[in-house]
Amino acid sequence: xxxxxxxxxxxxxxxxxxxxxxxxxxxxxxxxxxxxxxxxxxxxxxxxxxxxxxxxxxxxxxxxxxxxxxxxxxxxxxxxxxxxxxxxxxxxxxxxxxxxxxxxxxxxxxxxxxxxxxxxxxxxxxxxxxxxxxxxxxxxxxxx
Amino acid sequence: xxxxxxxxxxxxxxxxxxxxxxxxxxxxxxxxxxxxxxxxxxxxxxxxxxxxxxxxxxxxxxxxxxxxxxxxxxxxxxxxxxxxxxxxxxxxxxxxxxxxxxxxxxxxxxxxxxxxxxxxxxxxxxxxxxxxxxxxxx
Numbered sequence: 001x002x003x004x005x006x007x008x009x010x011x012x013x014x015x016x017x018x019x020x021x022x023x024x025x026x027x028x029x030x031x032x033x034x035x036x037x038x039x040x041x042x043x044x045x046x047x048x049x050x051x052x053x054x055x056x057x058x059x060x061x062x063x064x065x066x067x068x069x070x071x072x073x074x075x076x077x078x079x080x081x082x083x084x085x086x087x088x089x090x091x092x093x094x095x096x097x098x099x100x101x102x103x104x105x106x107x108x109x110x111x112x113x114x115x116x117x118x119x120x121x122x123x124x125x126x127x128x129x130x131x132x133x134x135x136x137x138x139x140x141x142x143x144x
Numbered sequence: 145x146x147x148x149x150x151x152x153x154x155x156x157x158x159x160x161x162x163x164x165x166x167x168x169x170x171x172x173x174x175x176x177x178x179x180x181x182x183x184x185x186x187x188x189x190x191x192x193x194x195x196x197x198x199x200x201x202x203x204x205x206x207x208x209x210x211x212x213x214x215x216x217x218x219x220x221x222x223x224x225x226x227x228x229x230x231x232x233x234x235x236x237x238x239x240x241x242x243x244x245x246x247x248x249x250x251x252x253x254x255x256x257x258x259x260x261x262x263x264x265x266x267x268x269x270x271x272x273x274x275x276x277x278x279x280x281x282x
Contacts, residue, residue, distance in 0.1 A: 009157060009218050009219065009222040010222075012219055012222035012223040012270075013222045013223075013270060015223060016222065016223050016224035016270050019224065020224070020249070020251045020266070023251055023252075024251060024252075053223050054223070
């Protein structure tokens, strides 16, 4: 199904399904190799095809999704940074803080303090937040 | 006076498969399926009982687009980048259960939002739709 322009629609659909799987299971420790296999790729080819389609590797994409979710939880839920780190699927606080800093430009605790200062105390009890599988959209909570 | 949108354009990768998906899986009805002289197939569907919007399921390769642009659109649809809009439901949880049972792919389960209850689904081509029961709306 590759066209003159080199667009392989079937491959893109496979990559999209893999990305949807990451989105649905962002907090799980799904091995990237399993996603590659599901999509019908070798691991190396999967990573480069995913990056070509979406501008970043599947691992980077997933950790960015986790940081987005972490931002929502830090704004909206009364949880500690460590609880948020675990809730979104990071295995270590060090990795979480480093990736968070890369994307957000601040540490998770600075981000949380700032959110509380601007938007008041987190409106949602932590126990409820931990039950959510899907989180809240960035626009839904906090200040604007 | 503008009263709203009457037809929403949805780019699809395969009109036959899209027709199948929108009717069998989403339960829509076909309102037009006409082969035009210029090679276009005018295929419209709408939710049953709707008197408002129709969706026109357009094949980019047989549309007003040039060949190169059509390929770009097909790629965007396939990689899941495009969203034609928000589908309205009166009961997000119940409809989600029915549609998921029929094999409709959801990327988000129904969840409470400040504006209502929202799930996110994809059509068979890769278009995504928010699927929302809005607060204070019908």
